[in-house]
Amino acid sequence: MNNFENMCPKYEAAIDIIGKKWTGLIIRVLMSGPKRFKDIKKQIPDMSDRMLTERMKELESVGIVKRDVYPETPVRIEYTLTDKGNSLKEVIGEIQRWSDNWIEL
Amino acid sequence: MNNFENMCPKYEAAIDIIGKKWTGLIIRVLMSGPKRFKDIKKQIPDMSDRMLTERMKELESVGIVKRDVYPETPVRIEYTLTDKGNSLKEVIGEIQRWSDNWIEL
Numbered sequence: 001m002n003n004f005e006n007m008c009p010k011y012e013a014a015i016d017i018i019g020k021k022w023t024g025l026i027i028r029v030l031m032s033g034p035k036r037f038k039d040i041k042k043q044i045p046d047m048s049d050r051m052l053t054e055r056m057k058e059l060e061s062v063g064i065v066k067r068d069v070y071p072e073t074p075v076r077i078e079y080t081l082t083d084k085g086n087s088l089k090e091v092i093g094e095i096q097r098w099s100d101n102w103i104e105l
Numbered sequence: 106m107n108n109f110e111n112m113c114p115k116y117e118a119a120i121d122i123i124g125k126k127w128t129g130l131i132i133r134v135l136m137s138g139p140k141r142f143k144d145i146k147k148q149i150p151d152m153s154d155r156m157l158t159e160r161m162k163e164l165e166s167v168g169i170v171k172r173d174v175y176p177e178t179p180v181r182i183e184y185t186l187t188d189k190g191n192s193l194k195e196v197i198g199e200i201q202r203w204s205d206n207w208i209e210l
Contacts, residue, residue, distance in 0.1 A: 010204040010210060011129060013208045020124070087207060091203050094195050101192065103118045103119055105114055
């Protein structure tokens with residue numbers, strides 16, 4: 001039989017990204033289009049500003065989110081899912097489906 | 106616009122389960138059928154015994170794994186996925202597909 005861990009470090013890496021607290025929610029919020037920091041915050045009010053800042057930096061560093069700065073007054077910063085980020089739609093959809101069927105609160 | 110966090114506490118609960126370190130791997134190992142503790146361990150050698158014990162208790166408590174004790178000599182204990190656990194196949198499959206396409210190591 002195969003050794004799964006050696007077989008699938010990519011799987012582990014994916015879990016490390018999408019498994020972090022708030023990350024699934026942040027990505028789902030961004031699926032409806034580019035958002036400013038405060039717009040994301042508004043939809044996930046229990047998450048602290050510090051946590052959102054940290055998560056956005058992580059998501060940017062792994063290429064799931066891109067950050068665009070528009071030199072207006074005041075400056076406008078928008079976060080958008082990349083192709084890599086958008087392709088998480090099915091992953092997140094399956095998690096949603098499974099949780100709707102199986103999680104009782 | 107809706108408030109995602111209030112909308113989807115089930116999603117959060119699912120992430121709390123499948124997002125934990127090693128959990129995805131343990132479930133994948135169990136997808137090939139009932140396993141004894143040492144058989145799971147063999148496929149995920151970097152995980153400590155203590156961690157595996159903890160994870161199996163968690164997975165049992167949320168109804169994803171069931172633990173059967175066979176009164177043989179020596180006693181045989183097997184872990185099997187429940188229907189709830191088996192239905193994670195699509196979730197885990199999507200994570201696998203996404204990570205194969207997008208994660209570079």
